[in-house]
Amino acid sequence: MTQARANAWQQLADQPRATLAELFAADPARVDWLATRFDLSDDAEQPAGMLLDWSKTHLTRDLVAGFEALAEASDFVEMRRRLFAGEVVNPTENRAAEHSALRGVGKDTSVEEAAALRQRMGLLVDAIHDGALGDVRHLIHIGIGGSALGPAVAIDALSRDLELVDVHVVANIDGVALEDAFAACDPETTLIAVASKTFTTIETMTNAASALKWLADNGVEDPYGRVIALTAYPEKAVEWGVDETRVLPFAESVGGRYSLWSSIGFPIAVSIGWEEFESMLAGAAAVDRHFRDTDGIDNLPLRAAMADLYYSRLMGCETRAVFAYDQRLALLPSYLQQLEMESNGKSVTAEGEAVDGHTAPITWGGVGTDAQHAVFQLLHQGTHIVPIDFIASIAPGDLQDPAHHRILLMNCFAQGAALMAGKHSDDPARAYPGDRPSATILVDDLDPATLGALIAFHEHRTFCNAVLMGINPFDQFGVELGKEIAKKIEGGAEDFDASTDALLKAAGLG
Structure with a gap:
C-alpha cells in the first residue's frame, strides 16, 4: 500500500462517529445530498428511473471528503479510464474487462465488434420468434455461475409480463435440476442453449449431453439441430457438434458474472423479445455513462462503495444484506452474492501483496416480507451490525387488490x-438499540431498462470497492482448487485426508 493510501485510510479511521439520529438532527439537508434520483426518461408523465437513498447510512461530508481523498490516492480516475478504454484492468490474467462495451459504452472497436455480434444474435432471436426454427415453445438454458445466474435473474424479473418462450435455466449438475426442466417442456418444441465460455465446463457439458439424450430418447431426429451454443470459443462448439450458424460468440474479455449483456443473454431475449432485451442494455448503458462522466459523491456507484467500505473496513461489519421487496427480484440477492463475493473476495492486492483489512463482506439476503419473519430478529436486536440494502418498486408487479x-x-x-x-x-427483551444502517433503492417500475440500470449500478459499485481496496475484481482463482481435486477423484486418485477418504468410501466413490 502506498503511503498516500495508508494516510487516507488513517484519516478515515480517525473521523468522529455519530449516531444516525444525531446526523439527521445536525444536517437538515441530509436527504437532499444523499438521496438522488437517476432518470432513464425525461417524460414527466411516465417517469422511468430510480431513487437511490443513502441517507440512513453513517456517511458524513467529512467521511465523503476522506473517501474522495482515498479515491485519488488509489488512482480511481485512471482505473476507471482504463476500464472504459478497454485496457488491462485484470493484471493476473492480462485482460481488459469490457462488459460495458457490450452495451455501447467503451473502446470504439470493442463497441463495434459487440454490436456486430449482437446483430447476429438478434437475427437468430427474431427467426425463432418468427417460426423459422419450427414451433419453439420452450428453451432449456444450460450454464453455471454467471452464465446461468445472469439470465435467471432477468428472466424471473421480467418474463411474467413479457414471456414469448418458456425458458428454464439449469445450472446444477444434480440431475434433479435437469429432470425438473424436462418435466416442464415438450421435447418436440424445445431448444437447448449451452452457455460456456470455454465450452469445456464439466457441469455444463455433462448437463448438455444429458439434454441431447433426452431429445433423442423422445424421438427428436436431430438433437444437435436444436442446440444454440453461447461461447467465447466457437470452434469448440462446432467440434462438439453445433452447426456454426447456431453458435453465438462473445469476447474473451467478458467475464462470466458480467456476461448477461453478451450472447449469454440469448435466453433473456428469447423469453421477453429482442426489443425488450435492447431496452435492458440501454438502461445499463445510461448507468455506464453516468459512472464514466461523474466524479466524487455525485457518482452513485462510488457513493455506495464509500458506505460499503465504511462498514466493512472501518466498522468491522462482515456481512451486507440485500432485501428485495418485490417477488420479481427474488433471485437478485443470489446474483449480487456472486457478483460481489467472486469479484472482491480476495486476500491479496492487485500487486500480489497481502491485504491489510477485510475485502468483500459476505453478501446475503432474501425477499420481503418473508424475511421479516425469519432473519430480521437478528438485524434489529442481534449483536451483529449488518448494513442493509432495501430494493422496491413503486409500481406493482401484480393485478391484485392494491x-x-x-x-x-x-x-x-x-x-x-x-x-x-x-x-x-x-x-431489555423488548428494547431495540437502533442506529442500524440501511440504504434504499426505489424504482418507478421494474421494466427491462430499469433492471439493466440496477444491475449495471451494482457492477460499477463492485468495481469502485475493488479500486479503493487496491484489489483485482476480475479474476476468480478461488473457484479452481475444488474443481482440480474433483478431477483427481474422478481420475481415481487416492490418499486424501482421512475425512475425505472416509466420505468417498461411504459414498461408494473410493
Whole structure:
C-alpha cells in the first residue's frame, strides 16, 4: 500500500462517529445530498428511473471528503479510464474487462465488434420468434455461475409480463435440476442453449449431453439441430457438434458474472423479445455513462462503495444484506452474492501483496416480507451490525387488490425507519438499540431498462470497492482448487485426508 493510501485510510479511521439520529438532527439537508434520483426518461408523465437513498447510512461530508481523498490516492480516475478504454484492468490474467462495451459504452472497436455480434444474435432471436426454427415453445438454458445466474435473474424479473418462450435455466449438475426442466417442456418444441465460455465446463457439458439424450430418447431426429451454443470459443462448439450458424460468440474479455449483456443473454431475449432485451442494455448503458462522466459523491456507484467500505473496513461489519421487496427480484440477492463475493473476495492486492483489512463482506439476503419473519430478529436486536440494502418498486408487479402492494411498501419503509430509530424499553427483551444502517433503492417500475440500470449500478459499485481496496475484481482463482481435486477423484486418485477418504468410501466413490 502506498503511503498516500495508508494516510487516507488513517484519516478515515480517525473521523468522529455519530449516531444516525444525531446526523439527521445536525444536517437538515441530509436527504437532499444523499438521496438522488437517476432518470432513464425525461417524460414527466411516465417517469422511468430510480431513487437511490443513502441517507440512513453513517456517511458524513467529512467521511465523503476522506473517501474522495482515498479515491485519488488509489488512482480511481485512471482505473476507471482504463476500464472504459478497454485496457488491462485484470493484471493476473492480462485482460481488459469490457462488459460495458457490450452495451455501447467503451473502446470504439470493442463497441463495434459487440454490436456486430449482437446483430447476429438478434437475427437468430427474431427467426425463432418468427417460426423459422419450427414451433419453439420452450428453451432449456444450460450454464453455471454467471452464465446461468445472469439470465435467471432477468428472466424471473421480467418474463411474467413479457414471456414469448418458456425458458428454464439449469445450472446444477444434480440431475434433479435437469429432470425438473424436462418435466416442464415438450421435447418436440424445445431448444437447448449451452452457455460456456470455454465450452469445456464439466457441469455444463455433462448437463448438455444429458439434454441431447433426452431429445433423442423422445424421438427428436436431430438433437444437435436444436442446440444454440453461447461461447467465447466457437470452434469448440462446432467440434462438439453445433452447426456454426447456431453458435453465438462473445469476447474473451467478458467475464462470466458480467456476461448477461453478451450472447449469454440469448435466453433473456428469447423469453421477453429482442426489443425488450435492447431496452435492458440501454438502461445499463445510461448507468455506464453516468459512472464514466461523474466524479466524487455525485457518482452513485462510488457513493455506495464509500458506505460499503465504511462498514466493512472501518466498522468491522462482515456481512451486507440485500432485501428485495418485490417477488420479481427474488433471485437478485443470489446474483449480487456472486457478483460481489467472486469479484472482491480476495486476500491479496492487485500487486500480489497481502491485504491489510477485510475485502468483500459476505453478501446475503432474501425477499420481503418473508424475511421479516425469519432473519430480521437478528438485524434489529442481534449483536451483529449488518448494513442493509432495501430494493422496491413503486409500481406493482401484480393485478391484485392494491392493498397488497401498499402493505409491501409500507413494510419496506418501516423496516428502514425502525432499524435507524430503535425503541427504548424498560424490558431489555423488548428494547431495540437502533442506529442500524440501511440504504434504499426505489424504482418507478421494474421494466427491462430499469433492471439493466440496477444491475449495471451494482457492477460499477463492485468495481469502485475493488479500486479503493487496491484489489483485482476480475479474476476468480478461488473457484479452481475444488474443481482440480474433483478431477483427481474422478481420475481415481487416492490418499486424501482421512475425512475425505472416509466420505468417498461411504459414498461408494473410493
